[in-house]
Amino acid sequence: xxxxxxxxxxxxxxxxxxxxxxxxxxxxxxxxxxxxxxxxxxxxxxxxxxxxxxxxxxxxxxxxxxxxxxxxxxxxxxxxxxxxxxxxxxxxxxxxxxxxxxxxxxxxxxxxxxxxxxxxxxxxxxxxxxxxxxxxxxxxxxxxxxxxxxxxxxxxxxxxxxxxxxxxxxxxxx
Numbered sequence: 001x002x003x004x005x006x007x008x009x010x011x012x013x014x015x016x017x018x019x020x021x022x023x024x025x026x027x028x029x030x031x032x033x034x035x036x037x038x039x040x041x042x043x044x045x046x047x048x049x050x051x052x053x054x055x056x057x058x059x060x061x062x063x064x065x066x067x068x069x070x071x072x073x074x075x076x077x078x079x080x081x082x083x084x085x086x087x088x089x090x091x092x093x094x095x096x097x098x099x100x101x102x103x104x105x106x107x108x109x110x111x112x113x114x115x116x117x118x119x120x121x122x123x124x125x126x127x128x129x130x131x132x133x134x135x136x137x138x139x140x141x142x143x144x145x146x147x148x149x150x151x152x153x154x155x156x157x158x159x160x161x162x163x164x165x166x167x168x169x170x171x172x173x174x
Contacts, residue, residue, distance in 0.1 A: 002067045004028040004060070006050055006108055007077030008035040012128065012173060016074065028063030028070065030056075031077065042067070050077045050104030053111075060111045069119050073112040075105045075127040078146070086141040094142050101146030102153070109157050113166060122165040127154045129170045147172075 003020050007013040009031035017029050017036050021043065029035035030048035039045045044066050048059045063070060078101045082093040105127050116123035132140055133147035154170035161168070 001071040026067040056107040097142040125168040
């Protein structure tokens with residue numbers, strides 16, 4: 001399989017990258033700070049800011065050119081910050097969080113939809129959500145709102161694209 005993982009520099013993304021690499025899969029890995037694995041015959045690793053739609057599309061194109069069709073896209077890039085009560089969060093901080101956690105997922109989802117529509121067979125999209133999408137937590141306002149948006153965005157992608165071969169899931173690890 002060829003698997004893309006966004007946010008593959010640390011935490012869950014780095015763990016998935018190592019696991020899938022050890023299992024013998026081909027990987028497209030991206031993150032702002034540099035993925036956990038370096039480029040090799042089975043890995044395309046790039047620094048990508050998922051808020052930049054063109055950068056996400058260029059990364060996707062590079063993965064396909066080097067490794068072949070993408071079977072699984074995991075939208076994992078995300079941030080918890082700002083972790084303060086809403087009254088103390090600036091609009092700029094809120095928008096930055098939403099930019100990474102929602103716009104970044106949108107950019108990856110859209111890129112992958114176009115990829116799946118342009119080839120034969122099915123493709124699987126997994127966007128990483130959180131239990132915080134279902135329940136509010138004090139000082140987690142931006143994060144909770146962003147993960148709820150990820151759930152609905154993924155649900156809409158599934159409803160719109162199921163006939164084209166896209167399977168889409170929003171999952172909350174843990």
